[in-house]
Amino acid sequence: MYNISPNKCVGCGICEKLCPKGIEIFERVAKVKKVDYKNADCLEKALKACPQKAIKDITEEIILALGTDDYKVIKFDDHFGMSEHFMIYSCFKGKLSLKEKRNNVKYEEDETKLHGDPGKAKTTSSVLNDVDILVGGMFGPNITRLRNKYVCAVVREQNIEKVQGLIKDNINEIIEEKNKAQRKGLVLR
Ligand code: SF4
Secondary structure (H helix, E strand, O other), X not given: OEEEOOOOOOOOOHHHHHOOOOOOEOOOEXXXXXXXXXXXXXXXXXXXXXXXXXXXXXXXXXEEEEEEOOOOEEOXXXXXXXXXXXXXXXEEOOEEEEEEEEEOOOOOOOOOOOOOOHHHHHHHHHOOOOOOEEEEOOOOOOHHHHOOOOEEEEEOOOEHHHHHHHHHHOHHHHHHHHOOOOOOOEEEO
C-alpha cells in the first residue's frame, strides 16, 4: 500500500505516467492537483522518480496514543504525560481505528518537581509500551527522553476528529520519523 504525502506532492504528474494499472494505492488528493492513479503505469519507478519523495510504502502498522482528559479533545493545558487518558489508535494502510481507551497512571512522586523529572517520563512510558507515536498539544522537557522511544507529534488542533485527519495527512512523515535513528519530533499540520 502506497501513500502520497499532500505536504510534499506538487502535482507534477510524473508518477501518473509511470505507475502500473491496478496498483493498490491509498487515494490521495494532491495539494496542487488531483492525480489519477488508476491510470498510472509502474509504481516502483514512480516512487523513485518522484522529485519530491512524496510516495511511500505505508504497509506498516503503527500504534498511536492521543493524550486527552475527556475523550473529546486533545489535552492542551498541560504536557502530554499529564493527560488523564490515552486513546490508542492503530493506523494500517492509511486506515485509522480506535483500539482502546486507556487510563494514564498517576506519578506518585513530589509533583512540585520539575516537569523534566525522568521519573515522569518513565511513568508515562509504563502504560504506553506498545505505542510508537505520541500525539499531544504540548510536550515538556521530557520530550528528549520520550523521543528515544516514540515519535512525539504536536498538534495545534484540539478536536479529535480533525486530529485523525491530520494523522492521515502526515502518515508518510510519521512513518519516516519512526524509522529514523535520531528523531526530532513532528508538528502535524
Ligand atoms: S511524482 Fe511526486 S510530486 Fe509529482 S504528482 Fe506524483 S507524487 Fe506528486
